Amino acid sequence: MDKVAGLREILALDPKNSFARYGIAMELATRGEINAAMSEFDTLLADDPDYTAGYFMSAQTLAGAGRKQEAIGRLKAGIACAARSGNSHALNEMQTMLGEMEMRE
Numbered sequence: 001m002d003k004v005a006g007l008r009e010i011l012a013l014d015p016k017n018s019f020a021r022y023g024i025a026m027e028l029a030t031r032g033e034i035n036a037a038m039s040e041f042d043t044l045l046a047d048d049p050d051y052t053a054g055y056f057m058s059a060q061t062l063a064g065a066g067r068k069q070e071a072i073g074r075l076k077a078g079i080a081c082a083a084r085s086g087n088s089h090a091l092n093e094m095q096t097m098l099g100e101m102e103m104r105e
Helices: 003-013 018-030 034-047 052-064 066-085 088-103
Strands: none
Touching: 003 018, 018 034, 018 052, 018 088, 052 066, 052 088, 066 088
16 A cells, blocks of 8 residues: 555544654655645644654755755744754754755855
């Protein structure tokens, strides 16, 4: 079974399942379906604003698609989330990526 289809079955039973939503977004991003992936990331973060990995991976997806300013905005939101939740590893990763992106401006 297709990964996305399987994860969508989980969402049909539990529409707020953050792990399944994140998995769909990641799979779509891997396939190069950027707009669809971003739609899933946006829904994930609207439903679960403390899902720190969603900020980082959506920022990476945006950066890879050449959408630098959107990626920077997503990183800043993710940094705030990571600081709020005490996730120092994610905080450091996102601060590093943000610094690298801002240096290239």
